[in-house]
Amino acid sequence: MASLNMLPSTRLQVQDAHHTFSDLRPEYNPFYRNVLRFSHPKQPSLTLVMASSHTHDTPSFHCSDLNHLTNGFPNGHHRNYLQQMSTVDKSSNIVWHECSIGKPERQQLLQQKGCVIWITGLSGSGKSTVACALSRSLHSRGKLTYVLDGDNVRHGLNKDLTFGPEDRAENIRRVGEVAKLFADAGVICIASLISPYRRDRDACRALLPKGDFIEVFMDVPLELCEARDPKGLYKLARAGKIKDFTGIDDPYEEPQNCEVQSLCHSMVL
DSSP, rough: OOOOOOOEEEOOOEOSSSOEEEEEEEEEEETTTTTTEEEEEEEEEEEEEEEETTTTTSSOOOETTTTTOOOOOOOHHHHHHHHEEEEEEEEEEOOOEEEEEEEEHHHHHHHHEEEEEEEEEOOSSSSHHHHHHHHHHHHHHTTEEEEEEEEHHHHTTTTOOOOSSSHHHHHHHHHHHHHHHHHHTTOOOOEEEOOOOHHHHHHHHTTTTTEEEEEEEEEEEEHHHHHTTTSSHHHHHTTSSSSOOOOHHHHHHHOOOSSSEEEEESSOO
C-alpha cells in the first residue's frame, strides 16, 4: 500500500463549482500512513481527508464531496470506512472496527448469555460475599463468570484514583466499561462495588442493551454494616482517619429501580 508523504510546508487549494478553499495544511497521523488529513488554520471545522489507492504503487488520491469536505476514501468501501471516523471525548480520528465474530457467536460457543450483575451497597453489606457465592454457584452449573470487586480493581486498573467524588465517578466509569466488554465476550460479569452515586450506576446501565444489566441492591442498614465492620473501616472513619467514607461523611444514594433488592437485618449474611 502506498503511503502519503508530504512536507509540512505543503499547502492545498481545492475548488468546486461554488467555492475555493486555500491554505489547507497536512496533518500527518503515523497510525494511518495511507491517509492524509488537511485542515484550515482559521477554520478548524473545515477538513479534507485524502487517501491513497490500494491498487497503485504510486499514490492516487480521492477526495470527499467538496460540498461537505468531510471524510472520504477511494473506492466505495474505503469511503464508508473513513466516514465512521469519529471523536470521542479526548480521542480523535478513531474508527470502530467490526469483527465477523460478535456477541451472538460467543454466546453460542459458551451456551450462555453475557450480562452484568451489578451489586451495590454500603461497605459491610455483604456485596463481595454474595458476588463470590453467586460466581461459585454459576460455575458449578457450567457457566463462565468473572467478578470485578471494588477493592481488587483498585489494586491495578484504578490504583491511580482516590475516593473523592470525581475519582469515584471515574472508578465506576472504568469498571462499567470493563464489565461491558466482559458481557460482550459472553461472560456473566459480576461487579461488586459500593458505587454510591445513582447517576454513575445509571450511566453503566446505559452502556448495555436493555435486560443485560441487573442491579442488585444490598439493602442493609448503616447501623448493621457498622456493627459488622469486617475491615475496621467504620471505626477509622468515625475517628476521622478516613475521609469521604460512604455512609459517614459521604452519601449513599439507594437505587430506585433495581432488579433485585436483598434485605438483611442480621449480623450473619
